[in-house]
Amino acid sequence: MEVEIATIGGYEEVGRQMTAVRAGDNVVIFDMGLNLSKVLIHDNVETERMHSLDLIDMGAIPDDRVMSDIEGDVQAIVPTHGHLDHIGAISKLAHRYDAPIVATPFTIELVKQQIEGEEKFGVQNDLVKMDAGGTMPIGEKCELEFVNVTHSIIDAINPVLHTPEGAVVYGLDKRMDHNPVLGDPIDMDRFREIGREGVLCYIEDCTNAGKKGKTPSESVARSQLKDVMYSLEDYDGGIVATTFSSHIARVKSLVEFAEDIGRQPVLLGRSMEKYSGTAERLDFVDFPSDLGMYGHRKSVDRTFKRIMDEGKEDYLPVVTGHQGEPRAMLTRMARGETPYELDEGDKVIFSARVIPEPTNEGQRYQAEKLLGMQGARIYDDIHVSGHLNSEGHYQMLQALNPTNVIPAHQDMKGFSPYVELASNEGYELGRDLHVTKNGNTIQLTE
Template sequence: MEEINKEEFTVVIKNENSSNVEEETTKKPPFKKRKPKPKVPRDNSTNSNNNQKSGEGWVTDLKKAYLINEKIHKDRLNPHYKLNLNTSAKLKITPLGGLNEIGGNMMVVETENEAIIVDVGMSFPDGEMHGVDILIPDFTYIREIKDKIVAVIITHGHEDHIGAMPYLFKEMQFPIYGTSLPLEMIGSKFDEHKMREHRGYFRAISKRTPIKIGNDFEVEWMHITHSIIDSSAVAIKTEAGTMIHTGDFKIDHTPIDGFPTDLHRLAHYGEEGVLVLTSDSTNSHSPGFTRTEKTVGPTFDKIFSSAKGRVVMSTFSSNIHRVAQAIEKALIYGRKICVIGRSMEKNLEIAMNLGYIKFPKDQFIEAHEVNKYNDKEVLIVTTGSQGESMSALYRMAIHEHRHIKIKPEDQIILSSKAIPGNEASVSEIINHLLKAGAKVAYQDFPDIHVSGHAGQEEQKLMLRLVKPKFFLPVHGEYNHALKHGQTGIDCGVLERNVYIMSDGEQIEVTPKYLKKVKTVKSGKVYIDNQLNHRISDDVVLDRQTMAKEGIVMIVAQINENDRTLAQKPKVSSFGLVSDKQDKYFVKEIEDILGVFLENVKPGILKNNRILEDELRKVVRKHCTRKYKKYPMIVPTIFVQ
C-alpha cells in the first residue's frame, strides 16, 4: 500500500454559493475505521441519577420526582436549617412600650455585650389623666444598661415612634440612625426643647445598605409603605441570627411616590433564614388588603369639584401624601393653599425642604390673607381631625381663631379615622362645624381615609416572605397581637414558636429556643407639655380622686387642755355635695369633729401628723357611708 504523507495536504472544494469560487481547506490524513461497540441496554435509573448529578433537573421516576419537590418545598418554606445551631450566642428582646396599647413604641435588642434601642415613642393620655399632655415609656431599664447601648435606630417619623426622644436625650445620649425625614423630625423636636446640639448624634443611612453598629450588630433599613413617607423595616443581624422588625407597615403596590414596599429585600433575608420576626399587629382583625393611598385622590376630586365655598381639609399632620393629594386638587381647581397648625406647617416644610414633595411656593398664602380671596379660590389644610380642643380646626369651628371662622358654604373634609378613645371628641367637633353651617365630609365617603397598617393578607405576605422560625407580634392591643399570632401559625410558624409579649417581658432567642427570662420595670411616665417636665404618679392619682370623688378641706383650731374647738372650724367641699346641701354638710363635719375630740387619746394631740391622719379617716368613713364617695380629705389642725 502506498505510504501516505503525514504532512497536511490540500484539497479543492466548491463554494455552494458560487461554482466559480474555489477555496482551500486542510484535512488530517484518514485513519482506519474502528469496530463499533456492542449496544448495551439503557438503565433508566442510572441515567436518572446521572441526569440528576449533571444538573439537568429532570428524572424519569415520577415518584422520586415528587419526593424531590416535596423536600424542595419544605426547605423553601422552612429555611431554618440554615441557622447556626452550634452557636452559643443569644439575642434578647425587651419591649418597653407599644404592647397592649396603641402607641408608645419602644424596644431594646441585646446581645451579651451590646444593645440597641428601636424607636422611642410617646402615647396620649386618657380622659382621666387630668393635666397630662403625653405619656412616655419608663426609662428605668435603659438607665440600668446604659453602658451597653450603642445606638438608637428609628423606623419612621410618627409620634408614637419618635415623640419621646427629647425626654430620653435629656438624660442620656446615643448615636441615632435613621432616614432623612424621621431624623429631621427628631431634630425639630430637639430645637423646640433647646437641645439643638444633640443633632450631632444623627447618622443618616442609605436603604439596602447594611451598616455595622457597634461590634455585634449589622443593620439594614428596607423601604416600607405606611401612612408617613420614608418608613422602614429593619434587618438586625447578630451572631445568634437575623431579626426582622417591620415597624408600622402596609404593602401598597401603587403608593403616591412610586416607591412600593421592598419585597425583594424581605424575601432575600427570608431565603437566608430569619431567626425571629417582630411585626405590626394593629389591623390584625381586618380581612383582605388595606386599600392603596391613591384611592383617596378620586374622593378628593369629587368633593373639590362640587364645593361652593372654601375647602377645609383636616388630617394627621404627619400624613404628607394625604396633604399632598389635597394640595394637588387645589392647584387643579385654582385654589390657593393656606396651611394652619404648628405641626402641620412644620411637617410640610420639612418634607418640601428635603425634596420629598414639590409644590410652587407662590401658591401658598398666610392665614391673614385668606379673606383677600374669593371663597372658591382657597384650600385650608389644618390640624384637628381628632377633635383636639386646642387645634386650629376646633378654634375655627367655635369662632375663636384669630383669622378664620367657619361659615356656611364651607366644605370640611375630615380625612382620618377616630383613634380609639377620641370618638367623643371627633363627634363634638363635627357638631360644632355643622352648627356653624358647614358641610362635613367624613364617614359618608368610604374612601376619604385609608389605613396605614397591614390587613390580614398583607400580614400573611410578610410572614411568607420572611419565613421566621420564631414570631413575636407587636404594636397593638392584646387582642390584635393574639389574632396576628394565629395568622402566623396559619402561615407555617409552629405554635410553640409564637409568643404574645407584654411590655417589660424579656425574651431570649437562639436558633434552638425562645423563652421568657425575666421581667424588667416598664410603664408610663406622665408629662406636662406646657412645662416639659414629668408629673409624679401621686399627683395624677390625687387629681383623679378629686375629679371622681371630690375634696373636703377642714381648718380647725383646738385647745389642747380641754380638747375643744377654740373657734368654729372652716369647712369647704368641692364635687361632693351641692351648694344647697353645703351648710348641712358643714354642720355634719362640725359635729364629727366635736365627737372626735372627745374621744381622741391625749397623746395624739401632741403630734399634728397623726392627729390629722386620724381625723381624715373619721371624715372619710362618714362620707363613704352617707354619700357613697371616697373624697380627698385635707385637714389642717392647729393645737394651742
C-alpha cells in the same frame, strides 16, 4: 450568641413604641415613642416642659428602667419613621444612652426638631442619617440594615439587625404599597432575600390584623379625594380640608386638586407648617412656589381674615385638627374662635380616619357636632390606612418565614386577630409566638 428582646413600650397599647434587641454584648433600641392620648386627656399639658419620670408615671412615654437589667452596651437608637408614637420620647430618654440616633434623612430632621424643643434635657446624641438600603456595623459580628417600606409618612423603613443566629426584623409600621404617591414601593424583594438568609425573630405591628384583604394603596385615597374635590368644583362657598400633618403625600394631593378646581391652597397649623416645610426643604416634595404655610396662631388668624376679605370661594384651607384636638385649627374654627366663618352648606373634608382610641373618638365627635351646628356638610373617611391588613400580614410571614414572632403595637384585645393568623401558619403560643407586655424580656437564644 445570646439574643434577647426587651419589649419596653407599645405592647399594651397603640403608642409609646420602644423595643431593645441585645445580640451578645451589643444592644440596639428601636423607637422611642409618645402615647399622645395620655397627654391629650389632660388640659394644657406641655410635654417639653415635663420631666421624663413624670411622663413615665402618666403612661405617656416608655418606662425604660428595664434597660438596667439588660447586659450590654447600646450601640444605636433607631426610630423607624417620624410619627410621634415612634420619636416623641427621644428628647426625654435618648440622653441616658451613649449611642447615636440612626434614621433616614426626613426622620432625623424631625428628631432634630423634637430635641430642639426640649426644655429639660440637653440631648447630645449624634444624629446619623442612613438611607433605605443602607447598612452599618453593630459591634464586630452584627449589622444593621434599613429596608424601605411604605407608610402614611415619607421615608419610613423597617430596620433589620443581622446576627450570627439570624436576622431580627422590626416590622413597625407599614402597608404594602406598590404604587405610592411619593417615594419608592415597599421592598418585598429584599424581605424575601432576608427570609431565605434566615429570620430569628419578626416583631410585627398588629393594628389592622383583624381586617380582611389587602390595605389599599395611597393612590386609591388620592383617587377618592380627587372624586370628592372635583365634585365640588362649582360650589361657590367655603371648603376646608383636614388630614394628618405628617401625611405629605395626602397634603400634596390636596394642594394639587385645590388648584385643579380653581382654589388657592394654604396650609394652616403649627404641625402642618412643620412637616410640609421640612419635606419641601429636603426635596421630598415639590409644592407650588406660592403655597402659603403658616403655623403661628397670629399668622393663621391673619390668613383666615384675608380669606374672608377676598372670598372663601377662592381658597382651600388645609388645616390641623382631624382628630378634634382641642388646640388645633379645625377645632378652633368649629368653636367660632377664628376669623373664618362657616356658613350653611360649607364643606369640611376629613381626609383621615379617627384613631380608634376613646380620647380621640370623643374629641372628634365633639368637633364634628360643633361643625354641623354651624351648618357644615361633612365629607368623612377619605383615607387609606398606613398599616397592613390580614393578607399583608400573611404575605410577610410567607416572605420572612421567621422562627419566632412577637406581636406589637396593640393591646391584648388587638393582638388576638394576629395570634389567630399566626397560629394558622403553624406558630404556637408559648413556643415561637410570644405575646408579651411592656417591661418584659424574651430570651431567644442562649
